[in-house]
Amino acid sequence: MVRIEIKKRYTVRKSKLSEIYRDLKENIGQSSELFKSDRVEIVETTADLAIYLVDRKPYLMEIGGSVFPTLHGAVDRPFPEKRITVDPGAIPFMAKGADLMRPGIVSASDDIKKGKPVIIAEEKHNKPLAIGIALMDTEEMMAAETGKTAKNVHHVGDEIWSLEI
Structure with a gap:
């Protein structure tokens, strides 16, 4: 970026x-x-x-x-909507800006729609790691076994996170 x-x-x-x-x-x-x-x-x-x-x-x-x-x-200001939870193995990849892959997903809220923003959080502390654009709906995402599920557009440590205002 x-x-x-x-x-x-x-x-x-x-x-x-x-x-x-x-x-x-x-x-x-x-x-x-x-x-x-x-x-x-x-x-x-x-x-x-x-x-x-x-x-x-x-x-x-x-x-x-x-x-x-x-x-x-x-x-x-935490909120429960549009949330995908990932396992600890996905954390280092998400923190570097990688897109979200299906094997790392533990759970997803029922309100996720393709093409809409989502929050990607880690499993242990439920802390947000990234904001992404969903590449599929919740049902399709949870049924998939492999592949990309969300495009990472904003993550901890990126330009938006570090922006000084």
Whole structure:
């Protein structure tokens, strides 16, 4: 990934704010309430990426055309939706940005849809490791025995994680 630098930062208008929360609610349901705030800012970056600051912290981002929590948001304000749990063997690969392969999956929530963002968490402590785009629905994912199941787009230690605001 190319080094991300901040170009501009400004407060989101109320009309845009309602769109953001509507999209977030479509993705993570009632847990979207965890991210509600009167003060939300948008950070324009040098990358093709929109990051939203909730109470001055990078908790939301626009990914795959959808608003979804960043890893910081998922760690600080945990939610159960759109979650794939992986075994300890997958952790080093996910932390380096590898895509998620089926053999590493222990469980997946029932609400995962192909082409939509998901959170990838480790099994022991249930801590988020990465945000990915699902390559298949839950049923298809759990029925598969091999192959890629999610594309890793944001992981611990990447440019988004290390972005200083």
